[in-house]
Amino acid sequence: MKCKKCGGKAAINMRQHNMGLCKDDFLQWLPEQTQKFIEKYKMFTPDEKILVAVSGGKDSLALWDILRILGYQADGLYIALGIDEGFSYSAESQRLTEKFANEHDLNLHVVNIAADYGTDLPMLAKKTKRGRDKPCSTCGLVKRHEMNRLARDFGYDVLATGHNLDDEAATLFSNTLQWNGDYLIRQHPVLPSKDGLARKVKPLFHFYEREMAAYALLRGIEYIYDECPFAEGSTSTQYKELLNQLENQHPGAKMHFFVKFLTAKKKGLFAEPTTEIVPELHICPTCGQPTSAQENCSFCRMMKKSSEW
Amino acid sequence: MKYTTTIILRDKKYEVKAGSTLLSALNKLEILPESIICVRDGELITEDTILKDGETIKLVSVISGG
Numbered sequence: 325m326k327c328k329k330c331g332g333k334a335a336i337n338m339r340q341h342n343m344g345l346c347k348d349d350f351l352q353w354l355p356e357q358t359q360k361f362i363e364k365y366k367m368f369t370p371d372e373k374i375l376v377a378v379s380g381g382k383d384s385l386a387l388w389d390i391l392r393i394l395g396y397q398a399d400g401l402y403i404a405l406g407i408d409e410g411f412s413y414s415a416e417s418q419r420l421t422e423k424f425a426n427e428h429d430l431n432l433h434v435v436n437i438a439a440d441y442g443t444d445l446p447m448l449a450k451k452t453k454r455g456r457d458k459p460c461s462t463c464g465l466v467k468r469h470e471m472n473r474l475a476r477d478f479g480y481d482v483l484a485t486g487h488n489l490d491d492e493a494a495t496l497f498s499n500t501l502q503w504n505g506d507y508l509i510r511q512h513p514v515l516p517s518k519d520g521l522a523r524k525v526k527p528l529f530h531f532y533e534r535e536m537a538a539y540a541l542l543r544g545i546e547y548i549y550d551e552c553p554f555a556e557g558s559t560s561t562q563y564k565e566l567l568n569q570l571e572n573q574h575p576g577a578k579m580h581f582f583v584k585f586l587t588a589k590k591k592g593l594f595a596e597p598t599t600e601i602v603p604e605l606h607i608c609p610t611c612g613q614p615t616s617a618q619e620n621c622s623f624c625r626m627m628k629k630s631s632e633w
Numbered sequence: 634m635k636y637t638t639t640i641i642l643r644d645k646k647y648e649v650k651a652g653s654t655l656l657s658a659l660n661k662l663e664i665l666p667e668s669i670i671c672v673r674d675g676e677l678i679t680e681d682t683i684l685k686d687g688e689t690i691k692l693v694s695v696i697s698g699g
């Protein structure tokens with residue numbers, strides 16, 4: 325297969341675009357496209373301060389790399405969860421994140437959950453029994469809270485995450501299977517800043533997972549190849565596989581599924597109900613983040629429960 | 634005479650017939666091309682590549698969770 329730009333040998337075939345590209349052209353194309361979507365969706369400008377949530381995986385490290393290449397002011401945030409499960413998952417992903425930051429002279433914040441709150445994530449999940457056998461719901465709560473906290477404490481305008489199209493399509497699929505209206509209304513590559521929380525953006529939402537893997541590989545980015553031990557058999561992985569089967573038969577299917585959802589939304593298909601009862605927001609007395617509860621936010625309630633265990 | 638290409642995915646090793654395309658080998662092994670990228674001698678290759686005798690292709694799984 326030939327590269328569509330230079331006619332050389334293609335390194336990757338993107339069937340949904342009907343386009344093959346060689347290494348050099350692909351490495352130029354992907355950041356250019358990212359820039360296009362950053363502008364189109366008004367994600368951020370060069371004078372804004374960006375905090376990138378980095379996990380040590382291919383997507384978030386690639387995102388950090390791309391923002392750096394495009395000349396944005398992007399610092400990293402690594403949240404050390406203390407997940408080990410026999411192969412030092414957290415320790416290894418932290419090592420790779422720090423290595424990347426050092427190599428490119430980038431500024432990285434590291435938050436250590438066990439050091440700051442006295443308990444690592446798996447133990448926290450056990451103590452507070454949020455997830456029955458998987459700590460994922462606790463993990464999501466902890467990550468959200470800590471990202472918001474760091475963004476506020478250090479004055480970042482924007483929080484960026486490395487979600488790719490496969491992530492977004494799988495989430496959309498899950499929310500659609502359950503007709504989860506609240507989530508469908510909120511799912512978008514840009515969430516405006518609200519109630520003192522930083523804007524949240526997903527600059528890679530248009531790229532397939534396989535393009536991000538190719539980018540990381542071609543750029544020589546060393547990332548954690550094994551997935552989180554708790555991700556195994558998760559419904560989101562199952563949905564990704566299902567969507568890939570569909571994609572295999574109909575190139576572009578998963579892209580259309582998500583992109584047409586965004587278009588439908590723009591046209592008002594998922595408008596907020598006009599008579600919506602907007603929950604009154606309060607300020608958590610412990611951490612100062614907005615919450616719908618009239619007391620501590622769910623993060624602080626969980627931490628309190630854990631300390632009483 | 635048998636001409637074979639070795640395909641590696643994580644800790645699994647497969648022997649396939651050389652001379653056909655990578656895509657047909659993937660189909661035979663029931664591996665979705667969408668879920669992997671293919672590397673030969675450190676270089677990324679497309680699925681229409683013809684497999685040669687004695688070479689090794691490494692498949693990198695792209696799905697990640699967490």
Ligand code: SF4
Nearest residue numbers: 460463552554555699
């Ligand atoms: S899979 Fe791992 S990283 Fe992802 S939410 Fe669950 S515990 Fe957290």
Ligand SMILES: [Zn+2]
Nearest residue numbers: 327330346349
């Ligand atoms: Zn080219």
Ligand SMILES: [Zn+2]
Nearest residue numbers: 608611621624
């Ligand atoms: Zn709180």
